[in-house]
Amino acid sequence: GVCALLMDPGVGKTAVVIDYASALALKVERPVRVLVLAPLVALDSWVGQTSHFAAEGVNVWAEALGGSIAQRAKVLASRSPYRPDPREGGRRAIAWAGVDAYGERQPQQVRFRHRHWEQMQTGPGIVMEVLGLDALAQRREVSKTRTIADVLHSAIKRFTPDLIVIDESHRIKGASSNASRTAARLTRLAPRRLILTGTVMPHSPMDVWAQWRFLEPMAFNEPSPHGGLKEMPFGKFEERYGVFGGHMGTQVVGYKNLGEMQQVMARNAIVVRKEDALDLPAITDVAVPVHLSPRERDAYDSMKQQLAAVLANG
Numbered sequence: 001g002v003c004a005l006l007m008d009p010g011v012g013k014t015a016v017v018i019d020y021a022s023a024l025a026l027k028v029e030r031p032v033r034v035l036v037l038a039p040l041v042a043l044d045s046w047v048g049q050t051s052h053f054a055a056e057g058v059n060v061w062a063e064a065l066g067g068s069i070a071q072r073a074k075v076l077a078s079r080s081p082y083r084p085d086p087r088e089g090g091r092r093a094i095a096w097a098g099v100d101a102y103g104e105r106q107p108q109q110v111r112f113r114h115r116h117w118e119q120m121q122t123g124p125g126i127v128m129e130v131l132g133l134d135a136l137a138q139r140r141e142v143s144k145t146r147t148i149a150d151v152l153h154s155a156i157k158r159f160t161p162d163l164i165v166i167d168e169s170h171r172i173k174g175a176s177s178n179a180s181r182t183a184a185r186l187t188r189l190a191p192r193r194l195i196l197t198g199t200v201m202p203h204s205p206m207d208v209w210a211q212w213r214f215l216e217p218m219a220f221n222e223p224s225p226h227g228g229l230k231e232m233p234f235g236k237f238e239e240r241y242g243v244f245g246g247h248m249g250t251q252v253v254g255y256k257n258l259g260e261m262q263q264v265m266a267r268n269a270i271v272v273r274k275e276d277a278l279d280l281p282a283i284t285d286v287a288v289p290v291h292l293s294p295r296e297r298d299a300y301d302s303m304k305q306q307l308a309a310v311l312a313n314g
Contacts, residue, residue, distance in 0.1 A: 003215075004211070004269040005194060005269075005272075006198070006270065006272075007198060007272040008272065011277040012277070015049070015053045017036075018053040019055070025055075026057070030124065031124070032127070034129070034164075036128060036131065037164070038132070038166075039132070039133055039167065040133075046062070047062045047064050050126060050128050057124060058126060059124070059126070060125065061125065061128065062128040063128075063130065069152060073151050079159055080158040081160055129159065133168070133179065136178065137179040149181075153189075163193070164186055169200075169211045169214075169215075173202065174210060177210075180214075183210075187217060197211075200265075206237070217231045219264050242255060243255060243256055
């Protein structure tokens, strides 16, 4: 239930995730709750493909959340399986009763007014909420003790996902970025986690640490002074896999132990390349002449010069 799908675009990452969610739903014979964090351009795609790829006999409730982050958090919390708080309008869906063999709560009654939602509570199903990755990057204060990230975290905790998916996970690669820090807090909220990307190292092998901090924090570990192992901080990760040099010896100028890094990643990763999965024809290059007006030519030349300057400076 913890895996990185390192798959090229077009080979079916979304279908694999929906297959997995369908298999879980059929196994436990109840709706499986899935939270997907994806780029904004992919939100509607996730909703449409869930109903398309879900296994036969698996009901689907899928929706992309819009509005402000506070509004999205409110809707997400309203899909909670817990009994509603009467002070918050009573829109939450289900009251739970008992625990099954997998330690999961079982639905007792439905309180949501949507007929399809009521049908979702019997038998195998997928309840998928799709949220923009941009929500992870916000940290503005909403009170003296809480930020908008805390509000979102509370909403996700109340939603109680069985599975959290981060699509295009290289977008949380920054070790100290807001998105990466918020994603790391979500690790404890779901027993199953998937990251999806075709470019796991867009800049360097150092991009791996933040993605694995969400996926499997203990994958890269070090001995704890109290015995056992503890999560490896980013500084130690850089020392382990980076070669320092440059200004005062503080810059990573090369890499080492990459074979070891690959072995650690391989424990929780699947790699699929286009050439291995798709029967594609050979690439054919076609030169198409384009005639530009003087104004278009000036704009094109300016763009080309600026691009050349960026490349020349590394």
